[in-house]
Amino acid sequence: MDRHRPALIDAPPRWLRPALLVVPVAFLALFYAWPVGTLLAQVADRSAVSKVLGREALRQVVWFTCWQAVVSTVATLVVGLGPAYLLARWGFPGRRLLVAVVTVPFLLPTVVVGAAFSALLPDAMLGTATAVVIAHVFFNVAVVVRLVGTVWAQLPADLVHAARTLGASPWQATREVTLPLLRPSIMAAAMITFLFTFTSFGVVQILGGPAHATIEVEIARRATQLGDVGGAAVLSVLQLLILAVLLVVAGRTRRSSELPLRSVERARPRTMRTRLGVTAAVAATTVLMAAPLVALVTSSLRPGGRWSLTAWRTLGNDRAVRPGAALGVDPLASIATSLRFAVVATVISVTVGALAALAISGARRRGRLLDVGVMLPLGTSAVTIGFGMLITFDQAPVDWRGAWWLVPLGHSLVAVPFVVRAVLPVLRARPDAWLDAAATLGASPLRRWWEIDVRLVRRPLVTGAGFAAAISLGEFGATTFLTRTGNETLPIAIGRLLGRAGDIPRAQASALSVLLAAVTVTVLVAVDAMGDPAGDRPGSR
């Protein structure tokens, strides 16, 4: 027999490993790799590519995508560093509540953010690039507060004190000591914000108007409105390539802080000046972050400038609004559809994600390949995923255009990476010695795996299920392509209603957005209370 086996005690048992791989690999191959392959095949024709890329209109789209992302990122950093400093360095009553207020936008579906700003901003601003940038800032401030704030909270105050005793002014101490130490985290926040804003779809679709399109929006416009599938495919592949480059760059600039982890030091405002300063900062942050949501609620209650419950009351029956003129959207049904899809998407993502995580951790080094494969949808825009599925599953034997389950399936493609990332760290942190202990207590290889690894993933799976549900509820990009009449989800219904003239549809869009936001935030808060906050933003696509 082989006497050089390195890991004698291991989980799962060797014979089970291939079986674990089957479902995740088949899922990814069928619903991710194949559609992406179809997209690539579409652009194999070089002349079509040069025709699309040569167009002036397209260069404008790429240019707008880039500059709005840069401006949004810089603005987010400028706006976000204030609250980051406030929440990291100062202790005051209600601090945790303010953390929640700043974090909530980060969790909201993009259509809700779009609806909130179309309720808040004056009509003259809607359809401008400014509106897009403002919404992006609101959305991503939490990234800065989380990433930079965490590091900032751990900076020893004495580092700055040391600089001051060496003759540095407050500004010099900030520039020479604080900022350099924060730089890795600021870069990381900038990178993430740039990625999010570069691939922004819902916000731009709703607030950008006809004059402003990111690559994402342009793909949707060409594919669903102009019927220019070839052009949309070229743009999708372009987006894939740009994202791949960005992710590689982001991977290189991984936040490596040389700071040792320390306990958090927060100062209490004691002097008159600091009290005033902190109070003003808290007030400003609260107003900035809460205003769009307040406007959203208000607008649902004030169709046409008068207080009324009409929008809420007519959610189930659009005929009551204008007899004979149906809206083409059934708001109440969209709620039921969204909930149903969320359940299906959650079941699919939890199943695939759990099997993938168990397979990845079981396969050790060779698991890295599947690990990368599972994460790929995360580096692919939701629009690309939806579009790829749309043009792949359109002919026999895979003509699934009318199949309702294609929508929750698309959602679960977006959600699986989050499930895996919720589960995998728990499995990776599991000491091998637990398997040894179980073995000496008489547990067979299969039993060891079942009793330890499978049990361990239960809790993080609840977290993953919450992420999946929240993602499915708010998903807009992929759904835009996969949705069918009669199966509109909440975000789709909100998008449609916002596109209609009249006070009642707009108020209804706000009412639905309030509902969607409430459900999403409730799910995520419940999950956060149950398990560990795994960090990333799930509800954003």
Add this chain to the structure above:
Amino acid sequence: MLEVRGVVVVVFGDRTVLDHVDLDVADGEVVALQGPSGAGKSTLLRVIAGLLVPQAGTVRSGGVDITELPPHRRGIGMVFQDEQLFPHRDVGQNVEFGLRMQHRPKAERAARVAELLELVGLPGVERRSVTSLSGGEAKRVALARSLAPAPPVLLLDEPLTGLDRELHDRLADDLARVLRATGTSALMVTHNAAEAARVADRIVSWAH
């Protein structure tokens, strides 16, 4: 009766950790294996438990050659250095684990768990979370867990390290008492000569 004959373990292809080791533990005997850290004492325990396959040599338990048996079929218990209690299970479920592997009925398991916890001086802690245990309590629970399936041979890998002096001595005495009370043959690895003398019938010093 545990018999180790000519065990050889070579790691990384060239470092010989165990070089033809022989060792006997008689039925009901408590043997301490004492020596400096890095001498390969823990490696020997892992070979006996079946967690590591030696390049050469045999391990026999009760007259049966168990060298090729997987660990869960050997009937050899082990107390690990850092306890390795399962944090996703409470104290009772940890102690019960080996009994469930033996498919014992539920009532019997509960009685046995209570008995063992009583024996190690922690009666009634079944429903406590293992993360809430103090260092000394965790070591007692680990001992109870390993003893619950009544293994004829128990291996103990530095079972008392990391405790303050007074607690250490008290636990050492309790350990000696429990091993005698259950009639378990035991092989304990320690770097502490006083501890070895306190617990064991016989001390094997390992200079290496």
